[in-house]
Amino acid sequence: MTDTTKTLCPYCGVGCGLEVSPPAQPGKAINRDSQGNPTWKVKGDRNHPSSQGMVCVKGATIAEAIDKNRLRYPMLRDSLDEPFRRVSWEAAYERIVSRMRSVYMTQGADAICMYGSGQMQTEDYYVAQKLLKGCLGTNNFDSNSRLCMSSAVAGYVQSLGADGPPCCYEDLDLTDCAFIIGSNAAECHPIVFNRLQKHHKKNHNVKMIVVDPRRTPTAEVADLHLAIHPGTDIDLLNGIAHLLLRWGYFESEFVSECTVNFPAFAEVISHYPPEVVAKRCGISVENLETAARYWGTSKRVLSLWSMGVNQSSEGTAKVRGIINLHLMTGQIGKPGCGPFSLTGQPNAMGGRESGGLCNLLPGYRHVQYAQDRAEVEQFWGFPAGRISPNWGRTAWDMITGLETGDVGVLWIVATNPAVSLPDVKRAQAALLRSPFTVCQDAYYPTETAAYAHVLLPAAQWGEKTGTMTNSERVVTLCQAFRPPVGDAKADWEIIAEVGRRLGFADKFPFANSAEVYAEYVQLTCDRPCDMTGLSHAKLAQGPIQWPYPDTWANQKDSRRLYTDLRFATPDGRARFSAYHSRGLAEPPNPEYPFVLTNGRLYGHWHTQTRTGRIEKIKQMHPQPFLEIHPRDAAMLKIQENDLVEVRSRRGKAQFPAKVTKAIAPGTLFVPMHWGALWGDETEANALTHPEHDPDSHQPELKACAVQLIPVALKPSLGEVGQKQEKTFKHQVSLPITP
Ligand SMILES: Nc1nc2c(c(=O)[nH]1)N[C@H]1C(S)=C(S)[C@@H](COP(=O)(O)OP(=O)(O)OC[C@H]3O[C@@H](n4cnc5c(=O)[nH]c(N)nc54)[C@H](O)[C@@H]3O)O[C@H]1N2
Ligand SMILES: Nc1nc2c(c(=O)[nH]1)N[C@H]1C(S)=C(S)[C@@H](COP(=O)(O)OP(=O)(O)OC[C@H]3O[C@@H](n4cnc5c(=O)[nH]c(N)nc54)[C@H](O)[C@@H]3O)O[C@H]1N2
Ligand code: SF4
Ligand SMILES: [Mo]
Numbered sequence: 001m002t003d004t005t006k007t008l009c010p011y012c013g014v015g016c017g018l019e020v021s022p023p024a025q026p027g028k029a030i031n032r033d034s035q036g037n038p039t040w041k042v043k044g045d046r047n048h049p050s051s052q053g054m055v056c057v058k059g060a061t062i063a064e065a066i067d068k069n070r071l072r073y074p075m076l077r078d079s080l081d082e083p084f085r086r087v088s089w090e091a092a093y094e095r096i097v098s099r100m101r102s103v104y105m106t107q108g109a110d111a112i113c114m115y116g117s118g119q120m121q122t123e124d125y126y127v128a129q130k131l132l133k134g135c136l137g138t139n140n141f142d143s144n145s146r147l148c149m150s151s152a153v154a155g156y157v158q159s160l161g162a163d164g165p166p167c168c169y170e171d172l173d174l175t176d177c178a179f180i181i182g183s184n185a186a187e188c189h190p191i192v193f194n195r196l197q198k199h200h201k202k203n204h205n206v207k208m209i210v211v212d213p214r215r216t217p218t219a220e221v222a223d224l225h226l227a228i229h230p231g232t233d234i235d236l237l238n239g240i241a242h243l244l245l246r247w248g249y250f251e252s253e254f255v256s257e258c259t260v261n262f263p264a265f266a267e268v269i270s271h272y273p274p275e276v277v278a279k280r281c282g283i284s285v286e287n288l289e290t291a292a293r294y295w296g297t298s299k300r301v302l303s304l305w306s307m308g309v310n311q312s313s314e315g316t317a318k319v320r321g322i323i324n325l326h327l328m329t330g331q332i333g334k335p336g337c338g339p340f341s342l343t344g345q346p347n348a349m350g351g352r353e354s355g356g357l358c359n360l361l362p363g364y365r366h367v368q369y370a371q372d373r374a375e376v377e378q379f380w381g382f383p384a385g386r387i388s389p390n391w392g393r394t395a396w397d398m399i400t401g402l403e404t405g406d407v408g409v410l411w412i413v414a415t416n417p418a419v420s421l422p423d424v425k426r427a428q429a430a431l432l433r434s435p436f437t438v439c440q441d442a443y444y445p446t447e448t449a450a451y452a453h454v455l456l457p458a459a460q461w462g463e464k465t466g467t468m469t470n471s472e473r474v475v476t477l478c479q480a481f482r483p484p485v486g487d488a489k490a491d492w493e494i495i496a497e498v499g500r501r502l503g504f505a506d507k508f509p510f511a512n513s514a515e516v517y518a519e520y521v522q523l524t525c526d527r528p529c530d531m532t533g534l535s536h537a538k539l540a541q542g543p544i545q546w547p548y549p550d551t552w553a554n555q556k557d558s559r560r561l562y563t564d565l566r567f568a569t570p571d572g573r574a575r576f577s578a579y580h581s582r583g584l585a586e587p588p589n590p591e592y593p594f595v596l597t598n599g600r601l602y603g604h605w606h607t608q609t610r611t612g613r614i615e616k617i618k619q620m621h622p623q624p625f626l627e628i629h630p631r632d633a634a635m636l637k638i639q640e641n642d643l644v645e646v647r648s649r650r651g652k653a654q655f656p657a658k659v660t661k662a663i664a665p666g667t668l669f670v671p672m673h674w675g676a677l678w679g680d681e682t683e684a685n686a687l688t689h690p691e692h693d694p695d696s697h698q699p700e701l702k703a704c705a706v707q708l709i710p711v712a713l714k715p716s717l718g719e720v721g722q723k724q725e726k727t728f729k730h731q732v733s734l735p736i737t738p
Helices: 057-065 089-107 122-136 150-160 190-202 233-247 252-258 262-269 274-281 285-297 315-328 348-353 370-380 395-404 424-432 491-507 513-522 615-620 630-635
Strands: 005-008 017-021 041-044 112-116 141-143 177-181 207-211 224-226 301-305 338-341 409-413 437-441 454-457 466-469 474-478 594-599 626-628 643-647 652-659 667-671 704-710
Touching: 005 474, 017 057, 041 057, 057 615, 089 112, 089 409, 089 454, 089 491, 112 122, 112 395, 122 141, 122 348, 122 370, 122 466, 122 491, 122 513, 141 395, 150 315, 150 338, 177 285, 177 315, 207 285, 224 285, 233 262, 233 274, 233 285, 233 315, 252 315, 262 315, 274 285, 301 315, 315 338, 348 466, 395 424, 466 513, 491 513, 626 630, 626 643, 630 652
Parallel strands: 112 141, 112 409, 177 207, 177 301, 207 224, 301 338, 409 437, 437 454, 594 667, 626 652
Antiparallel strands: 005 017, 017 041, 466 474, 594 704, 626 667, 643 652, 643 704
């Protein structure tokens, strides 16, 4: 085979296009990985509009992970103390269907939950929504986007009337000022960041502001780094607004014609004079004024944000605070400016479009609106009233539901909650009590597999064809280039088959994912995310940005939303929000005097299921660490590389110290990537708490109060976190090659 297949990088929401070709090609040397093994050749797709041929280390090395430690066959056990045994699909389906039926009969539909992920393709998401929300009549489908983008969704919906980032990557080349808040784009969205940095370097009057408690590689290159205390973003945003108003940087015509609620906002920001704000945020008045001046004097300000904003108990208010600044300065709906959330996962956007959260329905609809429910019920052919008007269980509510016995089936797809949920020791204890957990993953072992009764092997990237939407609303067809390993199947196929066996054969007639997509896009008709003009056949010719209604013969200009300055609200006006700052849910105190934050490193992806198996990346990031300011380190007599125990009210973990001025005094940072399989007591989430935002229900993963204890006589440093995979008590060894 010599064919090159076009697809998308399966990691981050930048959504870089890739070209993949087989290891052996006529006339060429066999392509090999760093270990000398033949491997698929992956390079950037120059024709992809979003990335133009660029890739980062994760995209470039992805092929090295696709055959290692794969889950190849369905596996089953009756209880968690038993070893798994390999079974047929027939037996696995039979077990799942009979359990779902009995739980449905005895506890009701709301005892059944599916926990999915922004790494599912849109087709997978859609079939899952139809099964849970339509066939079963429970809204208990939530995804890890609850931990990721849900505050951005709530903020966009409340301020602009609909979800959907209004900007595009071209704005990175056109802006006069990039306002990067709570995002370490240099490590987490590298190709977006490179593009911005190029523009910044070339144009000396272009400004870059970074708001982050750490001096990250992103902050390193900024003109202005505001190292605010964690959780003081609303003070800062209101403080910038205060100065803009005071100095007259204010688009009164736009505000009066295109927005509502400005008076309430003006009242709130009157309480945020620079002296008060600077003190609360831990920055100088001068720097605060510089930020406001950059905002006021730049024609086009582009805000970029990610988890430092969203993962907060006031995440929605932070997002709306960013949007407020764009509204008061009229910086929206035009080239080079606007509020632009950087999506985390490759298809978190597709998940939002297809209704993949417990409060959403396909086509940017909401479970609480009667008309939205009625439209979907009718389209799916269910009687009126089938879709519940209530939010289903959020990711964390599934955990508390296991604790109370209200959850009888938990079906986990493409996420590793035994590492990634907050207060993960509590989450693990709840999973241990689960009467029936299905874990559908591409890899084995994962930390979550240890809590499963059934393991279902998922075909992963490159083994199934489906679509994903990136941060700038570009939809890419991710084409299969090889068959699934072992008995693995595409996620949508597995979910549809369970649906058929539960008695809904007529609802899942799909022969392939193109048919699933063709049905799904109809539900976007006349919605803000209208993509009725898209199909697999059309996307096979190249990626397309939405909106893309079928009334468009060819791509029109979908680069920016709201260019007519009419918003998706009933009256067409955007809404100012008026929030006072509430601060952290768990502020430091004398007993727990430090604020611990956490996040990502350039090479690793989340819980390391892939990147932990790639040599180059392991060498890049050999072990976890704790960033601590020299002053705090001196106070506690901690030296570089000393092992330190970090304790919160919920748990503890240990890390070698990295003494650095990149972190502010009083704040600490650890990476999130080291779960139980990759280290001893190196789980960031053993420390975090589940307190969440009241609107988005997104937990405040980014901050908790901790104390530090230097560990004197612990194992030598080299052993910490460097460990390769541990084996579970009852792990079966699975063959690596078929
Ligand atoms: N290399 C890599 N890239 C990834 C991923 C990965 O696992 N690895 N994951 C992808 C996913 S799913 C996501 S969601 C994104 C996340 O992308 P980012 O949000 O950029 O990544 P994080 O490192 O989680 O957090 C960003 C920053 O928030 C800062 N922060 C903490 N508290 C606060 C606060 O109170 N205010 C402000 N302003 N900042 C604060 C932290 O110091 C940190 O530097 O990355 C995506 N890209
Ligand atoms: N402390 C702390 N915790 C966090 C965060 C943080 O910043 N700090 N960030 C949160 C955020 S933003 C996110 S997005 C989450 C991420 O957390 P997770 O979603 O738990 O992390 P991943 O490692 O990406 O897990 C994805 C799983 O899907 C599997 N997989 C890959 N492809 C497929 C497929 O096609 N089908 C199936 N069925 N499985 C597949 C992988 O093998 C892997 O096990 O973590 C959250 N948790
Ligand atoms: S920037 Fe994101 S999408 Fe692009 S190659 Fe890197 S991980 Fe993949
Ligand atoms: Mo994320």
